[in-house]
Amino acid sequence: MSTNKPLPTPTEISAPYWNGLKEGRLTLPQCKSCGHWVFFPRRHCDKCWSQDLEWKEVKGTGTLYTYTLTRVPTLPDFADEMPQKMAVVELDEGVRLIAGLVGVKRDEIKIGQRVQVEFQSFDDGELTLPMFRPIAA
Numbered sequence: 001m002s003t004n005k006p007l008p009t010p011t012e013i014s015a016p017y018w019n020g021l022k023e024g025r026l027t028l029p030q031c032k033s034c035g036h037w038v039f040f041p042r043r044h045c046d047k048c049w050s051q052d053l054e055w056k057e058v059k060g061t062g063t064l065y066t067y068t069l070t071r072v073p074t075l076p077d078f079a080d081e082m083p084q085k086m087a088v089v090e091l092d093e094g095v096r097l098i099a100g101l102v103g104v105k106r107d108e109i110k111i112g113q114r115v116q117v118e119f120q121s122f123d124d125g126e127l128t129l130p131m132f133r134p135i136a137a
């Protein structure tokens, strides 16, 4: 889908994350020294400070940690998706990421419900964002 909405700009450090999404894969850096999953992407492990990290694909399942419904568009460009369903998802690997919720009515959203990643591509595949959809418990 084409959009005027602001999109993230990949950096050298985060590029593997965005490239994985483009290929329909959710990948995260994992510390080779202590096994800790690191997110947001950075050059070192935030637990043991090792710089020996490796990008790995994860299942993309987790639980809804928290969410908010915006009643006023965060920018005029988002007026078409009101209310925006903005979530913090805790992946099964323990990291939390911010993403949109899809496939659920606002009165059916429940903190702690199981969710699964899906991929929404923008600007002719230029950038792909992770979205999360509830799955049956």
Ligand SMILES: [Zn+2]
Pocket: 031, 032, 033, 034, 035, 036, 045, 046, 047, 048, 049, 050
């Ligand atoms: Zn580590």
